[in-house]
Amino acid sequence: MTEDEIRRLYALAMAYDNRKFSEANITAWWEQAERNRWSYDEAREAIHAHHATSTEFLMPAHITGLIRQARRQPAPVAELEQLASAEPAEPERFQALVAEVADRLGWDRDRTTPDADAMSRECPHCHSRPGRPCVRQIARGHRRGELVPIANPHPSRLENPVPPNLRVVGEPRLTTEENQR
Numbered sequence: 001m002t003e004d005e006i007r008r009l010y011a012l013a014m015a016y017d018n019r020k021f022s023e024a025n026i027t028a029w030w031e032q033a034e035r036n037r038w039s040y041d042e043a044r045e046a047i048h049a050h051h052a053t054s055t056e057f058l059m060p061a062h063i064t065g066l067i068r069q070a071r072r073q074p075a076p077v078a079e080l081e082q083l084a085s086a087e088p089a090e091p092e093r094f095q096a097l098v099a100e101v102a103d104r105l106g107w108d109r110d111r112t113t114p115d116a117d118a119m120s121r122e123c124p125h126c127h128s129r130p131g132r133p134c135v136r137q138i139a140r141g142h143r144r145g146e147l148v149p150i151a152n153p154h155p156s157r158l159e160n161p162v163p164p165n166l167r168v169v170g171e172p173r174l175t176t177e178e179n180q181r
């Protein structure tokens, strides 16, 4: 930061609160600007921002605080993008969640067993592999085309091809109807 820039910042502060001009104050502001690594544009923005929300007498600490706050702003956006590109939930974790939800909703064993059975088959609709949750494709936005796991398996995956009591070990599981899909 140059001396000229410090003087311009101080003049801006004077414009807001009619403070008196003093060379000692210029030196003090310059010292704070150096210690806290202000840039001219950031400090100028901070002075305007301070007076937009506060009637407190502006001190260098206000400027430093507002500059630090503004520098932290981009972080959450970067974190969000990191989350967006994160891997989908692991199947084990997903199935544990499904089981937990099922418990809370009070689903009985008869209801959850065919679901677990369905999860052990490839989904005829989305072709999710055995043990993997069903997926859907994102239609819009910057993740368009990406496959994400969905909470409920596709209905055609849930349909039991052979009633459990009639199933013979070793017999193909798919019925003719299922094959035609």
Ligand SMILES: [Zn+2]
Pocket: 123, 124, 125, 126, 127, 128, 134, 135, 153, 154, 157
């Ligand atoms: Zn599916």
